[in-house]
Amino acid sequence: MQSHSQSVPSDGATVDPIRVPSRMLKTGARIPAIGLGTFGSDHVSHETVAEAVQYAASIGYRHFDCASVYGNEHRIGDVLSRLFQNWLRRDEVWITSKLWNDKHGEDDVVASCEKSVADLQVDYLDLYLVHWPFPNHHPPGCDVAARNPNAVPYIHENYMRTWRRMEELVDRGLVRHIGTSNMTVPKMKLLLRDARIMPAVNEMELHPHFQQPEFFRYLLENGIQPIGYSPLGSPARPERDRTPEDTSPTEDPVIRAIAKRLGIHPAVVCIKWAVQRGQIPIPFSANPKNILANLLGVVGDPLSRHDMNEIEKLDRNCRLIKGQVFLWKDNQPWQDLWDIDGVVTPA
Numbered sequence: 364m365q366s367h368s369q370s371v372p373s374d375g376a377t378v379d380p381i382r383v384p385s386r387m388l389k390t391g392a393r394i395p396a397i398g399l400g401t402f403g404s405d406h407v408s409h410e411t412v413a414e415a416v417q418y419a420a421s422i423g424y425r426h427f428d429c430a431s432v433y434g435n436e437h438r439i440g441d442v443l444s445r446l447f448q449n450w451l452r453r454d455e456v457w458i459t460s461k462l463w464n465d466k467h468g469e470d471d472v473v474a475s476c477e478k479s480v481a482d483l484q485v486d487y488l489d490l491y492l493v494h495w496p497f498p499n500h501h502p503p504g505c506d507v508a509a510r511n512p513n514a515v516p517y518i519h520e521n522y523m524r525t526w527r528r529m530e531e532l533v534d535r536g537l538v539r540h541i542g543t544s545n546m547t548v549p550k551m552k553l554l555l556r557d558a559r560i561m562p563a564v565n566e567m568e569l570h571p572h573f574q575q576p577e578f579f580r581y582l583l584e585n586g587i588q589p590i591g592y593s594p595l596g597s598p599a600r601p602e603r604d605r606t607p608e609d610t611s612p613t614e615d616p617v618i619r620a621i622a623k624r625l626g627i628h629p630a631v632v633c634i635k636w637a638v639q640r641g642q643i644p645i646p647f648s649a650n651p652k653n654i655l656a657n658l659l660g661v662v663g664d665p666l667s668r669h670d671m672n673e674i675e676k677l678d679r680n681c682r683l684i685k686g687q688v689f690l691w692k693d694n695q696p697w698q699d700l701w702d703i704d705g706v707v708t709p710a
């Protein structure tokens with residue numbers, strides 16, 4: 364992807380997108396090494412998220428992580444459409460969307476992608492992900508104890524039926540790359556064995572307290588780019604998504620000490636660490652100051668080797684986005700979603 368446009372002039376600081384590092388995917392395409400998350404959860408309105416996208420584009424972001432289930436693609440589409448009419452070229456921006464769990468059916472995948480393309484007011488997506496490897500869904504904002512009576516475990520044959528349709532999206536030119544999200548090593552092994560078009564990326568929770576080192580290595584060895592969601596430990600996630608064991612990377616004393624020494628926010632330390640380690644962080648923010656700080660962090664001085672080593676030691680295997688609502692049995696531990704024994708959890 365070319366990145367020749369300057370950001371539109373504004374009162375504040377901007378970053379020339381050409382200075383933002385990028386990662387090369389197996390196809391040779393380049394994806395900016397930081398993106399803006401667009402999940403407002405239940406506390407940031409669709410309008411505010413759309414404004415954040417507009418502001419982020421104006422200061423130099425060229426990568427937006429969207430999803431149909433976030434409910435705001437039509438609003439973001441209005442912003443993108445204005446940007447493309449006025450000063451930005453479509454091929455200067457990386458746009459991701461995701462297939463929601465209720466659209467895994469063979470007849471639903473293409474239609475769902477077409478809807479995201481239409482809502483976002485583009486001709487194609489750079490990346491389309493299967494949001495979760497389960498077709499299990501639930502009403503937005505429901506309690507973590509809620510279970511869909513039709514929920515099922517991971518069934519590889521069914522996932523492959525969905526994946527064949529994902530491959531068709533590439534064949535049709537509706538999307539440039541396809542990828543996965545919330546996978547595990549054993550599920551990914553099955554997909555790599557059976558896919559015609561390989562996943563270009565896997566989007567997964569990654570922050571200093573949840574580094575997933577084994578899966579991370581496996582992805583890199585197989586030419587799959589990790590994209591790190593909740594890179595700051597999702598500090599504003601709803602109460603229902605918290606458990607007493609959860610820890611916060613931005614409150615970690617080591618991260619705070621590095622931040623203090625460098626005169627930056629602990630969040631920016633997490634972003635720098637993520638980019639230098641090799642994943643693509645997609646921090647969410649609705650606050651212009653933070654949106655800018657995160658981008659400046661990526662183009663500013665890197666963390667020292669010593670700081671990188673210290674942060675590597677902070678891993679606590681602390682998964683924050685546990686996905687309880689996607690479980691398929693009552694009283695089932697959330698760990699069943701994540702194949703922690705190294706094999707796909709059986710029914």
Ligand SMILES: NC(=O)c1ccc[n+]([C@@H]2O[C@H](COP(=O)([O-])OP(=O)(O)OC[C@H]3O[C@@H](n4cnc5c(N)ncnc54)[C@H](OP(=O)(O)O)[C@@H]3O)[C@@H](O)[C@H]2O)c1
Pocket residue numbers: 399400401402403428429494544545566567591592593594595596597598599600628630631645646647648649650652653654656657684
């Ligand atoms: N594939 C998946 O299943 C999946 C799952 C979860 C998330 N995601 C994606 O990942 C994105 C990010 O994850 P997330 O929203 O869970 O968590 P996050 O990016 O770790 O945290 C976002 C929070 O951090 C704050 N923040 C951002 N930059 C900051 C800074 N420089 N200083 C201080 N605070 C800062 C934001 O507050 P302010 O608004 O006040 O700045 C916001 O409350 C989502 O928006 C979504 O696109 C994907």
